[in-house]
Amino acid sequence: MLLSLKNIAKIIDAQLIGDKFKKINGISTLEDSNSDQITFAVSEKYKEPLMNSCAGAIIVDETLKKYCKTNVLVVKDVYLAYSILSHKFKLTQNISHFRFGHQLSFPETTIADSCIIGKGVRIGINSTIGANCVIEDNVSIGSYSMIESNVTIQKGCQIGDYCVISPGAVIGSEGFGNARNIEKKWNTIAHLGVVLIGNKVSIGANTTIDRGTILDTEIHDGVKIDNLIHLAHNVIIGEDTAIAAKTGVAGSTVIGKRCMIGGAVGIVGHLKITDDVVINATSTVNRDITKPGVYTGFVPLMLHSEWKKVGVWLTKLDKIATFMKIKLKNIR
């Protein structure tokens, strides 16, 4: 897909300052864009990368245009404009109308019946694709990997060697990114990245891993992921980290190496968790973790009759402190 800046300005209702014939072939980040790509910035805090960006064009609002040294598209709502433009660069979903066994041949690979294998799929030696899987266009799967039944691997995702993907897992689903317009209605963002999975990775049953927004979601070598886990767009999981069932990691959070994350943990977005961190089951991680160690946060189980009495005071801890004239500085 090639779009002129004139066209793009029309699509996102922008004022264009610069070369209207300039052709753009994709969206990237401020830092990663090349001169054929367009990027965007939403606040003053991106001033430095804005000034240094090599992008062919930048979408900003009135307040940020002064920092741009290239073609500029000025809009009212940058994030909304980006969400609209993103769909233009999305690879169209080509639904394959052929089933494996009839048209394709992967030597030394076992492919079960009723799989749908897209165009441009590459599969290494001694790998296995289970029954009723859907492997979309341009997916690559390494050698000695096992994709079990009813798995969906979406467009362009890459799986390494010696991986196991359990039944019902979905790799490369659309990320949950939406921009709100002035009427508070949501505009979905087309996610242009993929999921990159290293070697010796296990993915559990019915787990979902979303593709990246612009860059990719990354699961590094040796990572073990249990069932019913959600890893959002642009999450990065470091080598040899293990994550137990039902945990969710929100967008753009980066988890280090050799971490052990318990079951049903909730990790909010845009955090950094260092190497060798252990998080106990059902905890909420709502801040960066910069030191290795064992972390926990949940309410111990009580008889419901006791919990009701405790709960009343739990929501008033600050008022208890005030009443008792306890100050934070005194108890540290």
Place this chain on the structure above:
Amino acid sequence: MLLSLKNIAKIIDAQLIGDKFKKINGISTLEDSNSDQITFAVSEKYKEPLMNSCAGAIIVDETLKKYCKTNVLVVKDVYLAYSILSHKFKLTQNISHFRFGHQLSFPETTIADSCIIGKGVRIGINSTIGANCVIEDNVSIGSYSMIESNVTIQKGCQIGDYCVISPGAVIGSEGFGNARNIEKKWNTIAHLGVVLIGNKVSIGANTTIDRGTILDTEIHDGVKIDNLIHLAHNVIIGEDTAIAAKTGVAGSTVIGKRCMIGGAVGIVGHLKITDDVVINATSTVNRDITKPGVYTGFVPLMLHSEWKKVGVWLTKLDKIATFMKIKLKNIR
């Protein structure tokens, strides 16, 4: 399915007061029943709607029969009787023995290989059905909608225009309703409602949305739902609300418009949440929310060594208050 009251009385072991030849064609609620339907009431608090119901017959216990102005079926355990009767009115699951491409034709619709499409399915123009989907009997899908791979849409559910349903999602699964008999064994309730999904709705990968018990589960226009979410029977989600991954909403809860619900939130059943409410990730919602605002409830993450010490006191907050002679009225 048509059943006489004589027959129904036999099925649920009831004493019939009224017309034994009266024919019944379905179950509905006290308020919504017409004269060809049967309904039920389980407690004195339904006295008013009981007295005003237009139902053709009502199942009650001995204490409530005095309020009924129509045919009455008196049983010992009303909920159990209803659970038994519900299965008689369930549409039988007709498993389709034909695959798309061979017998059907939807002009301007793209249907991938290996889909199973039931009888009476309607699909609008420019919609796409991904590989290995199962679209059961009498489902309707609007125009410009995309159903991705491995999705199951069960009997009679309705999807609007411009919707996206991600891989592995299940729409219209049976609700989790069970009545206990005197031996404390469960009798499942057949769920007779469907799932109604409006326009411009996104549903994430491996998310499940249950059908309604008697009335329907409703997802209104513009709602965005992330991966691995559970929406139970009769949940209603208002326009332009967004719900992040791994959240669960229990039965019959109604959520307003333009809400933003974070990831891994647990919302208990039978609640009302007003418009424009924001709930932060991993919170538990255990009460109605009547005012717009931002709400939270979880334990901040601690080092496990600290959490162990804190936990001891956390379960004894009421006793601390008593010991310190703090009264609730003094700290408000």
Place this chain on the structure above:
Amino acid sequence: MLLSLKNIAKIIDAQLIGDKFKKINGISTLEDSNSDQITFAVSEKYKEPLMNSCAGAIIVDETLKKYCKTNVLVVKDVYLAYSILSHKFKLTQNISHFRFGHQLSFPETTIADSCIIGKGVRIGINSTIGANCVIEDNVSIGSYSMIESNVTIQKGCQIGDYCVISPGAVIGSEGFGNARNIEKKWNTIAHLGVVLIGNKVSIGANTTIDRGTILDTEIHDGVKIDNLIHLAHNVIIGEDTAIAAKTGVAGSTVIGKRCMIGGAVGIVGHLKITDDVVINATSTVNRDITKPGVYTGFVPLMLHSEWKKVGVWLTKLDKIATFMKIKLKNIR
């Protein structure tokens, strides 16, 4: 698969004390092993069962070999050795290359199109298999059971009579067991048990139930399990217990009869929960429950502005107690 102890010693790099020609045909527990099986023990606390084990051989480290009265394999890291050996006894995944309807016939059973049915599968009368299911080798399904669409039942699992398995469920997925080697890299353990499901059991949409590590995972008669639930390896759920959506139960936990577990509950591993226990939604169960009753543990919902103030004190409860000179013994 038959392996001599000489061979096994080579595979796990062990010092063999005993009969190198002894043939082993499987792995079992200390208590359940017969003289053709091998077992292992990791700590002094298994001294008694070690001394009484009927196993044909035992893997231990240097410190435990003195308790063994049979053939011994001495290694440095017992759990790691077991994880390596486990893969030798795993039944190889035979991917079926035939689809139902063409080669098979189950009288009085309805099997939808596009199902994949493995070798040695047994199905009782009046059962139904929905579209796009994968039923792997040697699975058995009783009579009057309904397996809905897109379900995966893995090798050797057993389903009873009058069961309903909702779309997208995965029964018999690999358990999440991994042994760490000296470089902190994970070695997966091959799970050799199956899932045994009794009669009149309901399993919800997209729920996952892992197979047992050595012995089996067990779901007893009359159990009702909602959507998106995870039951880990070797979990046992007693008769007529009901579990609401999004709950997770970690490995080897045993739950009694007639329990009612709310939605999104997290239950950690290796616990015992007695009969007739009720656990409210979103609670964490981090200890055994020995008495029937109603249990709860979560933070009540607050305005976020209040929660921020409360949270500061919540993590310092022990320090408040110290400051106020409150002692635990005084407030009990």
